Amino acid sequence: MSFQTISIGTLMMAMATTASAEWSFNSGPNPNAFIQTGNMTLELQCNRIRFAPAGYEDSQDIVDKQGLSIRFLKNGTTEVGAFQVGAENAALQIVDNYPVEISFNSQQDYGFVLDQLAANASVNLSMVDQDISYGIFDLKGSGAAIRSLRSACDSDASQGTSYEAPEGIVYCGGGAIKRVIEPVILDNPDGEWDTRVTVNGESIRAMTAYSYFGNSEPPTGFVVALLGEDRSEFLIFSEGSANWLEYGDYRYDQCN
Structure with missing residues (x-):
């Protein structure tokens, strides 16, 4: 010590x-x-x-x-x-x-x-x-x-509590540019990068963050933030039967 x-x-x-x-x-x-x-x-x-x-x-x-x-x-x-x-x-x-x-x-x-x-x-x-x-x-x-x-x-x-981002869910939506977003938790993380996020067929590495840093009141339904290596941020939510993702100014709802 x-x-x-x-x-x-x-x-x-x-x-x-x-x-x-x-x-x-x-x-x-x-x-x-x-x-x-x-x-x-x-x-x-x-x-x-x-x-x-x-x-x-x-x-x-x-x-x-x-x-x-x-x-x-x-x-x-x-x-x-x-x-x-x-x-x-x-x-x-x-x-x-x-x-x-x-x-x-x-x-x-x-x-x-x-x-x-x-x-x-x-x-x-x-x-x-x-x-x-x-x-x-x-x-x-x-x-x-x-x-x-x-x-x-x-x-x-x-x-034995474990919190993980929902897997197998695809999110669709957007504004003028429509996007299909699919996050996947990696079985073998690449260092701090434990997630892969695919947006319209292009993939980036991301890390999970399970708290709103320094915020005592996370938004209702918040599950996890995925922080991309390109500084992008994907916020995943789940409430009742609804699953959605927020990226930029838009909400993307489950579409599979």
Whole structure:
């Protein structure tokens, strides 16, 4: 486990942005606890963290360095512990065109991070090699949100819950240009690309995203978003007997 305990540490932080808001919990298809401010979001999922800093260049910097320092503060200046995220204990990548996703190799490591987030007053996400902060988040209310997250994740694990995009469904519609859209979940994903979407006979790779990032109220019927490698976005919905897909400004209904 890559963490260190520090009795007293005064942070010399440049370019820091502080997020003061309340933590919330979303019990949707992909349970998450999150805090959102005007231009930053920190989201905790069952086995990973998503962090959207103030600018895309910060996301790119984190991924280029393949590292992030998660520093736990009991007040505005006193550091009481830290976890150094790196290639040896996690995978870092940009998802949904912007946020950095941190997937931990060890649930024990992630458990330590959640424990510290629930117990402390604030967290500083900073560069691994300098005291320069990408963002500081208030942890007020994080304890209750993390307890709810852990309960939901444990429940899903015990029930073997699995959420997948509907397969075998073809969607038709559009405006001046009519389209036939068919998404297929791949048996053998190509890295992060776990879906193929065919539009009028032309296929692209896509990745699944089961939550509206940083949004506590997904639209009614929302199942999954498919994020294409060409930055296209396909939103799949299902409600009762109705199945449809939203792409651009148009709705495409099931046609098979």
